[in-house]
Amino acid sequence: MxxxxxxxxxxxxxxxxxxxxxxxxxxxxxxxxxxxxxxxxxxxxxxxxxxxxxxSTHEWMAAIQFLTKTGQMCSDVRQEFILLSDILGLSMLVDSIDHPKPPNCTEGSVLGPFHTGDAPHLPIGSSMSSDAAGEPMLALCTVSDSSGRPISGVKVDIWETDSSGHYDVQYANRDSPSERCVMTSDVDGGFWFKAIKPVSYPIPDDGPVGKLLRQLNRHCWRPAHMHFMFEKQGLDPLITTLFLRGDKYETSDVVFGVKTSLVIDLDKVDEETAAKYGVPVGALLLRHNFVLASTEETEKLRDNNAMEAMERLGLKTKLIDHLPVPDLD
Amino acid sequence: MxxxxxxxxxxxxxxxxxxxxxxxxxxxxxxxxxxxxxxxxxxxxxxxxxxxxxxSTHEWMAAIQFLTKTGQMCSDVRQEFILLSDILGLSMLVDSIDHPKPPNCTEGSVLGPFHTGDAPHLPIGSSMSSDAAGEPMLALCTVSDSSGRPISGVKVDIWETDSSGHYDVQYANRDSPSERCVMTSDVDGGFWFKAIKPVSYPIPDDGPVGKLLRQLNRHCWRPAHMHFMFEKQGLDPLITTLFLRGDKYETSDVVFGVKTSLVIDLDKVDEETAAKYGVPVGALLLRHNFVLASTEETEKLRDNNAMEAMERLGLKTKLIDHLPVPDLD
Structure with missing residues (x-):
C-alpha cells in the first residue's frame, strides 16, 4: 500500500x-x-x-464475445486478428506510418494473415506453384536501391493463392507449403521464378470477421495479387503486393491495400525469353523492379514525419528509439 | 461493382x-x-x-499477439477479455453509462469474469458455501424500490470466492458449482443465506492480463467482496458488489469497482438472531438493503444523461432504442 x-x-x-x-x-x-x-x-x-x-452493457458484451471468437479462430495457420486489423484499415495505416517511402521507392501494402514462416528456400528459376490448373506465369524481377543500384543478397518472401483462390494453409490436409517460397537476389539484384497468374479471391468469411463484413454490407474480395516481402541488413524491410490491372475489385479491395503504383500489366513471353527461361512462347510474363529504401533513409523520413505530425496534433513529444513519448521537460 | x-x-x-x-x-x-x-x-x-x-509495425504485431492470447485464454469458465476490460476501467465506465442510478438506489459495480450460468437455485436460508475453512457469515438482506417498498420475486445471483481467494471455476477439477447460488426474494423483499467472510484475492495473473499488469507495475488484487446480481421484469438489472471496510486494497482495487456506498461493516450475530437463524452467537453478520430502480426510472435518467453528454461533446445525435445515432435531419 x-x-x-x-x-x-x-x-x-x-x-x-x-x-x-x-x-x-x-x-x-x-x-x-x-x-x-x-x-x-x-x-x-x-x-x-x-x-x-x-x-450499452449489451453492446459491450457483444464486443467481448466478438473478440473472444476472433482469438479462438486463430491458429498456427490462421490469424483472424490480422484480418480484423486489415478490414478496419489499421494494417495499411500502420504500414504507412512505420514504413514511409522516399520518392521512387516501391510502396508498401498489407502483410495479410497468410504469410507463414515455413516457405522453402528455392534456387532462382524454381517453380513456386504446384497447381497444374493455374495459368503459368513467368516472373522476372530485380531489386535496386533508391539510386538505381542493384542489391544482391536480398531475402525475398513470395506467396500467392492457388488457381481456386486459396492459400495452402486454408486446406485442412496441408502437409507442406505450396504457392510460396523464399529466394535470394543474385549479384545483379535479380530473381526469377515460375508461378501462376494470381486470381481475385474472398478473404476467409467463415469467422467473426466475415460475419462483421456481412453485417456492414461489405463484400469480402481482394483483387488478384501476389505478395512480396524483402529483407536485408541495412534496408528497411519492404512488405508489398503487386496487383493485376483491370481486376473487378481493383478499387474496392476489402483490406484497402491497392496503390496505383503497385497495379501492373502482365506481358507475354516472346521467343527469346521463352528459350532463355525454358517456358512456352506466349506464356504470361510479370516484370518488375522493386526499389528499396535503406534503413537510414526510412528512419530519417519516419522521424521527420513523426515530429511534424505530433506538432500538427498539438502534442509535445520527443522521440526515444524513433518513437514519440511525451516531452515533460 | x-x-x-x-x-x-x-x-x-x-x-x-x-x-x-x-x-x-x-x-x-x-x-x-x-x-x-x-x-x-x-x-x-x-x-x-x-x-x-x-x-510501429512491431508494436502492432505485439498487440495482435496479445489479443490472440487473450482470446485463447478464454474458456467456458474463464473470460480474459472481460478481465482486460475490467483492468482498463472500461467495464466500470460502461456500467455507469448504461445503468445510471436515481438518488437512493444502490450503486453498481463490475460483473467481473467469474459469474456463471450454472449456480443452483437455493431456498432462502440455505448455505451457499461448502468451504469449512471459511469464517462463517450470516447474510440478512432485503430488496426494495426507490420509495422503500419491498420487492418480492426478485431473482438474486450471489457469488464469492472460497477462503483461499479462488472461485470454484478456478479449480481444474471443479465438478459442481460452489460459493454461488441463486435465490428469490420473499414476500417481504427478504432473502438470507449462510456464506463465508469474503477475502481479498489476486485476479488470475497467469494470462496476458496478468503480464500486462506486471509490465505496468500494477498489483493484481481486489479487496474482499461479495457479488450480487438482481433481475426482475420491470426493474433495471442491478449488478453490484459489497466490499468489507478496512481492506488493504479498498482504495486500489485493480478493476476500479469500489464505491463508498458499497463499503460495509460486518456485525456480530446476537443471541436472538442466532436462535432465529440457527447460527452461532458471535458469528459474522452482513446486513444490507438493496434499492433497485425501475426500468422506467433508469431509462429516463439514461436518456437524459445521453442527450446532455452528446450536447456537451458537440455531437448532433438522436436516440433510437435509447441509444444515440447521428441526427442527419
Missing part, C-alpha cells in the same frame, strides 16, 4: 467523468515511457469511444 | 491522412444506423490512436 500511495490517488467512487484520468494515472507507473504513453492514448480513446456512443 | 460505386469512393492510394474517412464511408452501408455509428467512432479512435502514437 505504502509503495503505491505516493503515485496514485485513491481509486474510489470513480465516475463517468473522472475514471479516465485515474486509470491513466495508475497506468503510468512503468519505467517504460513508451508503454505509459501507449496506455494513456489507448485508455483515453477506449473511454472516449464508450462515452461518445453511450455504449 | 455497379452496386457499390454509388455508395463508396474508389478505395485506392489511401494515405495516413485520408484512409480514415474512406474506411468510415465503406463501413456506413448497413441499414443499422447504430452499427454504422459504432463503427465510425471505433475506426476513428483506432486510427487516431495509431496516428497519435506513430504506432
Amino acid at each position: 505504502a509503495s503505491t500511495t505516493n503515485y496514485t490517488p485513491p481509486l474510489l467512487d470513480l465516475t463517468i467523468d473522472n475514471i479516465t484520468e485515474n486509470v491513466v494515472r495508475i497506468n503510468s507507473q512503468s519505467s517504460d515511457a513508451r508503454l505509459n504513453y501507449l496506455m494513456e492514448r489507448l485508455v483515453t480513446h477506449l473511454h472516449d469511444f464508450a462515452r461518445e456512443t453511450r455504449l | 455497379a452496386s457499390t460505386t454509388n455508395y463508396t469512393p474508389p478505395l485506392l492510394d489511401l494515405t495516413i491522412d485520408n484512409i480514415t474517412e474512406n474506411v468510415v464511408r465503406i463501413n456506413s452501408q448497413s441499414s443499422d444506423a447504430r452499427l454504422n455509428y459504432l463503427m465510425e467512432r471505433l475506426v476513428t479512435h483506432l486510427h487516431d490512436f495509431a496516428r497519435e502514437t506513430r504506432l
